[in-house]
Amino acid sequence: MITQRAPFPIVTKAIKLFGDWLKQRRELHELMEYDEEFGTLEPVARELNVAPTDLDSLVRQGPQGANELPSMLAALDIDEATLRRAEPALLRDMERVCSFCAHKRRCDQELAAHTTAVNYVEYCENADTIDALRLTN
Incomplete structure (x- = not known):
């Protein structure tokens, strides 16, 4: 072959x-x-x-400004599609925050190492919103 x-x-x-x-x-x-x-x-x-x-x-x-967010949500067991339907304004705000984030390198490293769920609160500017979403799940 x-x-x-x-x-x-x-x-x-x-x-x-x-x-x-x-x-x-x-x-x-x-x-x-x-x-x-x-x-x-x-x-x-x-x-x-x-x-x-x-x-x-x-x-x-650019369009890649919030590329980490879908992976971050998936790593934390938050369904992006459900969030997009239920809270589109919240998701847009999270994308905006992600786009301006100064910790992209760390985020990418944590995502690659599969340690996001443990460490995201240390660097993610969406951590408070994510914590609130995780409490509702």
Whole structure:
């Protein structure tokens, strides 16, 4: 049996990273165009329940800004889909907090080591919310 490997995995990863960066640049450009056209980002920010300054920062973080949150929730036996249906605003707020987190490296390490459930309270800025969610489960 012949197993197929992706040719040139480093090149493939570089192309994906460049594509992600390009997408983020387009989103920033669209945000700036909207701001120039309408003079304010407040309606968009209000719709997303964030401050206008946070909106700019969130777009700069890119779509991967809260990548750790689904894994964190799964590691702590919190069903993201159920949370999304029951408390969409709460989940969006958790994503916002996760996007601004300064402890991403530690979070990634804990997730990889499967020690999240033991140590998340030490570094996760969503720890209080997670604790409250875990009490309701």
